Amino acid sequence: MRNRRDILTVAAAAAMIFVPAFVRADTTVPTLVYNFSYSANQDINAKDSANSAEDYTGGPYTNGSASLANPGSGTSHYEAGLNDKGTMTVDILGKQSDGGLIVSITEAGQQTRRAPAATCVVYGNTHVICDPNKTVYTEEYTLLRFLGQNFVDPANIDAKRHWQVVQDSPTMKVTADYVIGPTTSSDVQISETRKISTPGQSNVTTNVETKIGYDMSRIVPTTVQEYVTQRQDRGVTGMATTIYQTTLQLVSDTMAKT
Numbered sequence: 192m193r194n195r196r197d198i199l200t201v202a203a204a205a206a207m208i209f210v211p212a213f214v215r216a217d218t219t220v221p222t223l224v225y226n227f228s229y230s231a232n233q234d235i236n237a238k239d240s241a242n243s244a245e246d247y248t249g250g251p252y253t254n255g256s257a258s259l260a261n262p263g264s265g266t267s268h269y270e271a272g273l274n275d276k277g278t279m280t281v282d283i284l285g286k287q288s289d290g291g292l293i294v295s296i297t298e299a300g301q302q303t304r305r306a307p308a309a310t311c312v313v314y315g316n317t318h319v320i321c322d323p324n325k326t327v328y329t330e331e332y333t334l335l336r337f338l339g340q341n342f343v344d345p346a347n348i349d350a351k352r353h354w355q356v357v358q359d360s361p362t363m364k365v366t367a368d369y370v371i372g373p374t375t376s377s378d379v380q381i382s383e384t385r386k387i388s389t390p391g392q393s394n395v396t397t398n399v400e401t402k403i404g405y406d407m408s409r410i411v412p413t414t415v416q417e418y419v420t421q422r423q424d425r426g427v428t429g430m431a432t433t434i435y436q437t438t439l440q441l442v443s444d445t446m447a448k449t
Contacts, residue, residue, distance in 0.1 A: 221283040223411060224443035228276040229304060229330045233433040235269040275300040279334060279439070287312060291320075292340055296331050304328055315341030316356050317367065330437045337403060337412040343371065343381070363389050367399075377408035394424040409446065415439040 309325035
């Protein structure tokens with residue numbers, strides 16, 4: 192199954208900011224803890240001219256399955272799924288001179304989604320740069336995108352309560368539209384519609400729909416519900432579609448007032 196990390200970060204290794212080591216006067220850092228759930232379900236229609244058109248059983252993944260979509264055609268249908276839940280912990284380490292927030296993120300899933308701490312830099316325009324030598328799962332990137340200090344910037348919001356973020360390169364284009372709800376209290380709702388196209392990578396297109404509960408007073412997301420549809424056009428060899436779903440719920444914030 193293709194890792195969505197490849198298309199949610201923009202040239203992270205090439206643009207990696209090396210975070211300098213620093214010593215804190217104390218050992219306590221602001222910490223956020225989120226409960227998460229994650230699922231990925233892949234559907235593949237594969238064409239193989241050498242296929243003898245025999246029935247298939249079993250799949251390439253645990254809980255997967257495969258079946259002959261059209262007997263005699265050499266076209267096979269495969270399905271696979273992955274589910275997990277657990278916690279993510281984010282330590283706020285500091286701030287760079289360019290406004291990037293330095294964080295450490297770790298994930299503890301109940302099944303397979305487990306990753307030790309990785310250092311990342313996050314920006315208000317949803318750019319995320321993480322240590323390329325560490326594992327950072329796609330659901331961790333989902334959270335990191337919204338942790339930048341100026342994610343909600345009144346200067347960027349138009350009369351329709353909308354703003355847009357565009358990232359464009361020869362191999363990738365990302366267009367994200369955001370709409371913020373009423374701001375009569377510190378708790379607001381934000382919707383995201385995000386499209387990622389990678390014509391240089393086997394014509395992969397990703398569409399993201401996200402609902403974000405955001406606390407303006409603490410400048411953090413409190414809830415995230417993300418639904419992602421990724422399609423890869425493999426030409427004459429077939430088509431792959433993967434659905435990713437991530438939910439996040441803030442359950443602990445050491446900076447929250449009690």
